[in-house]
Amino acid sequence: MNTNFFYLTTELITGFFALLVITKVLGKTQITQLTPFDFISALVLGELVGNAIYDKDIGLNYVIYAVIVWGTLIYSVEWLTQKYKGTRNFLQGKPSIVIREGNIDYQQLKKDHMDINQLQQLLRQKDVFSIREVQYGILESNGSLSILKKDNYEQPNKKDLNMQSQHVFLPITLILDGEILVDNLRESGYNLAWLKQQLFTYGITDEKEVFYAEWLEGDSLYINTYSS
The missing domain is CATH 3.30.240.20 (bsu07140 like domains)
Structure with missing residues (x-):
């Protein structure tokens, strides 16, 4: 029993530091610019390490080997996208305009497999409760929404201009x-x-x-x- 605990502890520590090193090598894009490919890669990498740790028939060498091979593949893809610009759209995706000149681009929403409820949710996360406030809305490759508000809804606000505030209604x-x-x-x-x-x-x-x-x-x- 003590031997099993020793091996488990060793594999956990090794897996922990292996993932830490891979994360440092791959850079902060794994977190701050998580694309669908990055998300799947992180899941698979975690699954490989998890299976290796809790499978008694798999040793420490398998943990290290799995992390190195998968990390190398991810790094290779990152290198390709930096070296060859033509591969970026395919491997990382590209932003798409879903609100153009104040109008929702229904066809683009369909291409992005997004419905109006999801779009509204992303807008609310940007403190925008009405689509009429938005001039342009860009769906980024990591699933977030960037917006450019119409001129009437940009700063400065009424408080800055010492204007009397009015009751606000929810659309x-x-x-x-x-x-x-x-x-x-x-x-x-x-x-x-x-x-x-x-x-x-x-x-x-x-x-x-x-x-x-x-x-x-x-x-x-x-x-x-x-x-x-």
Whole structure:
């Protein structure tokens, strides 16, 4: 039993320092710029070490060998992307514009396998609660969203200009993926007839043409069609 504990302790310590060295060699991009490839690589590397440590039939040499081989493969890919620019899009991915000139690019969202709910979540993480505030939205290769706000929503704010503050309303989504959200419409204080009339003023006769629409108290109805 003591021998088993000794070997387990040795393998744990070796695996720990091996992963530490690999992380240092590969650089900070493993954490701060985690691409899908980096994420999978980290999972596989951890799985290799974990299996090697807890499998009694696998010795210390296997732990070291597995870490070195997999770490070499990851390092080789990183070297390729730095040496040959043409490989970056394939191996690391590339940013894509999902909000362009204030409009959601529905086709680009489809290419990125993202739905409107996920986009809204990423915007809220940027303290943006209304798509109408955004001029451009760029989905980075690591899955984060970078935004450029419209001029009216940029700093300085009212406090900087010593202006009187006003009550802030939360935007309400009324149409999502061509379907009217009845509960949200009721919460906004309006009815279906009002919404139909609003759509008609934009030349829209069928809500199924609308990819996304939101209502903000004190402002106009924001509409983004599939063709926008």
